[in-house]
Amino acid sequence: MRPGEATPAQGDPTNVPGRADEEGHGRPHGDQPALADLLLLERDREQAVLSAVIGELRSGRPALVTVTGEPGAGQGELLRWAARHAAERGLCVLTARATPAERDLRYGVVGQLLSGHQRFADQLPHLLLDQGGPGRFPGLTRLLTVARERPTLLVVEDIHQLDPDSLRWLEALIRRLPRAPLAVLTGSIRTADIGLDWCAGNPLTGSATTVELALPGLTRTGTADAVRAFCGALGDRSFVAAVADATGGNPAVVRDTLRRFSRAGHPPDAGHVGHVRALAAEVTGEHAAAALDGVRDPVALDVLRALAVCDDLLDFPLVLTLGERGALSETRLRAALLDSGLVTVRDGRFRVRGPVVRARVIEGMSIAERADLHARAAELAHRAAADDQGIGDLLLPARPVGAPWVVDTLCRAAAAALRGGRRDRAAAYLSRALAEPLSEETRIRVLLRLARVELVIAPVAAGRRMGGIIREPGEAAADFRARAGDLCLLGGDTDTARRALAEFLAGRRPDEARGTPPGPEAAEEATARHEELTALFRVTQPLRRTPGEVAFPPAPELPRTSRNPAVNGVRAWETAVRGVDCEEARRQARTALAPDPSGRLPLTVPRLLACRTLLLTEDGEEAETHLCALLAEAHRAHCSVSVARVLALRAELHLRHGRPDLAARDLAAADRELPPDSRHPLSYPYWTALGILTDLADGRPDRARAAAGRPVPPPAEESVSGARLLFARGLLAQADDDPHQARSLFRTCGRWLLQYGWTNPALLPWRSGAAEAAHALGDTAQALRLAREELELAERWGTPGSIGAAQLCLATMSGEDRVQRLRWAVDSLGRAPSRTAYTRAVVALASAESGEPDRATAVAAPAADGAGNGGAGPYGVVARRPGVSAPPPTGALADAPPSAWRSLSPGERAAAALAAQGLVNREIAAALSVTTRTVELRLSGVYRKLRIRGRDELRALVQGTQED
Incomplete structure (x- = not known):
């Protein structure tokens, strides 16, 4: 003034x-209050x-x-x-x-x-x-x-x-x-x-x-008044909140921000929140630049820049050591900084006002000056034992320091960032660590950590990094190649893993050592590494149409006997998918899951394959125990991809055991760890198929249809997991009563599996699905051929669940020996872990026996439709057309008090028949493809209409009718 x-x-x-x-x-001037107001x-x-x-x-x-x-x-x-x-x-x-x-x-x-x-x-x-x-x-x-x-x-x-x-x-x-x-x-x-x-x-x-x-800043109410004065209308609540947050309630910044916003003529609504935030940042930066021009003392400016770099990480006396203080005392410097208006004091500590102001203060320095100041500040913070992430933030724009503590600090900062869920920041720390002068072994170790983080935020880039580690020449990478291949397969990039492993194994002998003739221990270590890489290579599968110029050598054979968990896990899986020796597959899987006698940390993929093998051998409880241990290990390592893969396999276990609600819970947890947008394109079929199976089993066909309709990247459709997606889509077509589409999808799935020699029906029972679709289309000869072939393969594998499911499928195709086959199916499925398939077999047997007049013990039950008798498979998915209830029961219960029975709805009759048979509500729900709550409501209606008080009277009513 x-x-x-x-x-x-x-x-x-x-x-x-x-x-x-x-x-x-x-x-116009008359439409708004004076600016002074x-x-x-x-x-x-x-x-x-x-x-x-x-x-x-x-x-x-x-x-x-x-x-x-x-x-x-x-x-x-x-x-x-x-x-x-x-x-x-x-x-x-x-x-x-x-x-x-x-x-x-x-x-x-x-x-x-x-x-x-x-x-x-x-x-x-x-x-x-x-x-x-x-x-x-x-x-x-x-x-x-x-x-x-x-x-x-x-x-x-x-x-x-x-x-x-x-x-x-x-x-x-x-x-x-x-x-x-x-x-x-x-x-x-x-x-x-x-x-x-x-x-x-x-x-x-x-x-x-x-x-x-x-003078305090403006409150939300004051900010709302300013918005109304400048914009001529009441501001949306979210808009006012955005203005208040972005400006900090500073009246001058609020004024200039709203002045620029009002010039554009935009309404103050939620749709312009981003625009007003950007304007506020721009205005704040201009105010800071104007204040910075007023700082004429070079010593004060130097200290101000150091303070902007360190933020609140270091105390003010330490910050002063980074600048040239000259003749100014600390008191004079404090006064000069406060006089600039760019610094505030909170909790007794000097701080630059906000990130926008800090950026403007640092912008005046050259790139080299900034890098040097950040490096000196990081070194000072390290000596002061500051927070690892704070030091890491200082090191990100700093020049290479060359000190041993830098890489260790950045790795600890990355681990802390992962614990806080900040994967982008963790990747930035590890990328910065690679800029330091490193030994080959340390560089590869950091590369592997970075790739593990990038599997979630940049899966394709992570695959390239891990492929480079596998191909890395020299012995420095010897301890990391198998880890890189393991992570690459966990992320779903089987193509990169196959190419890299093939290139390395083609030029590597298993007995190579570190430049000198190997001793016994070194030779054993080299052999173990070679076996791990060979096992991982056998897990990878080529795409259906591999370019002709890319020639892969045949996968080396694995030793028949080995103490290496990776070898045993892969051999167990290969035995299981061929469906030839259940006991041998079980033994190898258990050996793979036992602690490694050499003390090496086992790879994750072979152990997951061992757990999957135990699912096929129907040792579900044992597999679940190992999966829980793997899940805890993955959480301790903060490896989101491993956590997601373990959760996905546990969801498959729950589906096979008839627990779709638990499967949906695990799949949702896997989506949080590894969001769908963060997955490698080659893994899309696997996750999509698992989602479809879970939604079908959980009674959500609309979600399953939406998932099946989403496009899949072309290379992913040609991967081995594409067969799983074809099978899931086949079940969905079967549930939608489209036998033509179902048969086509099941047969295509089968051709894809047979290409790799995967014949075990316990893996994906595509033959029974195709047989049911052919039977529905009237092609009985093809249906019988497929059903008998599945039964033969199931008996060769030898697990009760697969045999019972094949018997159940064949019983629906052939009239001869139908009742006997159903009895065999009930006997086999009674010893299997899935209660859903057992319940359906019992229902089918009860329906068949109720038609035999010489059996006094027959219990009536609703007859399931043709697609449903054998379509549950290992995943507990009931393939029923939505909205179609089970046919009304036949036999004794159908003849119970006629007037009262006719008052029951078809759904109530079906529930009453199964309840009289002794099934619990959960089993009834699985048999009828409804929720447990629906069963409870239907039985309540039955009791009310029949004027009975519970299951005991319902069973007595049925028995009395049978005696009559």
């Missing part, structure tokens, strides 16, 4: 007509205090008022309002404003104050130059004389920029305040936490009023 700005005659520049239009508010939002309390001080000053009571706040809080607007208010009430008002440009000018602010009064105008040069003796303060005595004649208000803005002589002059004036009706009103950007030390020790007594006003 220049001299005389606050006098009524000169007025306020914000009240000049047409000024609002020039400011770009976008509306907007700058004084929520300042009613402060205005009331200042009005009271001015009123007391008119009565002769002196006062000292200091107004503090962060830059842009409105100190200047409030002081100018007080000056106008005092002038309107007849007081003498003298104003001045300290500026950085006049900081080196002696008595610069004093000259502004005194020039505002005619008594000093003529003699001002003489007063400022006549400073002969000590203790002389130009014009001070005459000012006190003027104040005794007429109460006077002195208004000084930005006192933190005062020149030293003006500061001493004001201190002298304040010491003399009780002698005259004079008030001093000052404004500063220093916060209330620091206080004002320039008036310390003044002898004011009760004869003078002392007030310190700390």
Whole structure:
């Protein structure tokens, strides 16, 4: 403020007509309040205090008022309002404003104050130059004389920029305040936490009023008022919240942000939240740049940059060691930083105001200067034992340091970031570690850690990294090749793993050692590594159409006997998929899951294959125990891909055991660990198929149809997991009563599996599905051939569940020996883990036996439709057409009290038949493809309509009918 700005005659520049239009508010001047009113939002309390001080000053009571706040809080607007208010009430008002440009000018602010009064105008040069003796303060005595004649208000803005002589002059004036009706009103950007030390020790007594006003930021209500004033409409709640958060409630930033927003003519709604946030960041940066231009001391600027780099990681005395302090004391530096308005004090610590301001402060440095400052700050933070992630953030833009502690710190920071779910930050730390000078072994170790993180955020890039580790020449990578191949397969990138493993194994002998003839231990170690790589290579499967120019060598044979868990796990899986020796597959799987006698950490993929083998051998409880142990291990390693794969396999286990709700829960947890958008394209068929099977078993066909309709990347359809997706789509077509589509999908699935020699019906019973579809289409010969072939293969494998499911399927195709086959199916499935298939077999047997007049023990049950008798398979998926209820029961229960029975709905009759047979609600729900709650409601209706009180009376009613 220049001299005389606050006098009524000169007025306020914000009240000049047409000024609002020039400011770009976008509306006529008469449609909005004056800009000064907007700058004084929520300042009613402060205005009331200042009005009271001015009123007391008119009565002769002196006062000292200091107004503090962060830059842009409105100190200047409030002081100018007080000056106008005092002038309107007849007081003498003298104003001045300290500026950085006049900081080196002696008595610069004093000259502004005194020039505002005619008594000093003529003699001002003489007063400022006549400073002969000590203790002389130009014009001070005459000012006190003027104040005794007429109460006077002195208004000084930005006192933190005062020149030293003006500061001493004001201190002298304040010491003399009780002698005259004079008030001093000052404004500063220093916060209330620091206080004002320039008036310390003044002898004011009760004869003078002392007030310190700390201006807060705008509240949500005040921000909403500003939005309405600038935009001419009420702002949406989310819009107002965005403005308040992005600006921090700073009135100046709010004003400039809304001014720019209103120019575009956008409505203040939720759709423009991102736009107003961007404008707020832009305005904040411009304010910071303007304040930065005012920092003229190079020492203060150097320390400010160091403070911006370190943020709140280091204490202020440590930050000072990063800059060139020169002759400035710590106290002077603190004052200079606070005077800039770019620094605040929170909890007693100096901090740069927000990330936007920090970025603007650092932008003024060259790239080399920034890299050097970050490196020095990181080294200082390391010596101060600061937080690992904080040091890691300093190291990200720093030049290579070359110290051993750097890589260790970055790896610990990455682990901490993973624990907090910040995978992007963890990848950044590990990528930065690779910029340091590293040994070959350390470099490969860091590369493997980085690839494990990137499996979730950039799976294709992670596959390339792991392929490079597998191909890495030299013995430095010997301990990491198998780990890289294991992770690559877990991520689903079987193509990259196959290519890399093939290239490495083609040029590597199993007995190679580190440049010298191997001893027994070294040879054994080299053999174990070679066996692991060979086992992983046998797991990979080529795409259906591999380019002719890419020739892969045949997979090497695995040793028949080995103590290597990887070998045993893969051999168990190969035995299982061929379906030739159940006991041998079980033995090999258990050996693979036993602790490694050599003490090496086993690979994950072979152990998952061993657990999958135990599912096929119907040792589900044992497999679940091992899966829980694998899940805990994956969580400890913070490997999201491993966690997701283990959860997916456990979901398959739950499906095979008739627990679709638990399968859905595990699959949802796997989606959280490894989101669908983060999966490798080659793994899409596996996850899609598992989702379809889970949704079908859980009674959500609409979701299954939506998943089946999503496009799959072309290379993924040609992978081995594409057969699983074909099978799932076949079950969905079967449930939708589309036998033509179902048969085509099942047969295509079978051709794809047979290409790799996967003949075990316990894996994917595609033959029974195709047989049921052919039977529905009237092709009985093909249906019988497929059903008998599946039974033959199931008997060769030898597990009760697969044999029982094949018997059940064949019984629905052939009328001869139907009842006997159903009895065999019930006997086999009774020893299998899946209760769903057993329940369906019991229902089918009861339906068949009820038609035999010579069996008095026949129990009636609803006859399942043709597609449902054998279509559950190993996944408990009931292939029924949605909305089609089971046919009404036949036999004894159908003849129970006719009038009452006819009142039952078809669903209630089916539930009553199964309940009379002794099935529990969960088994009834599985048999009828409904929820347990639906079964409860249906049975309640049965009891009410038949006027009975429970299952005992229902069974008695059935038995009585049978005896009749």
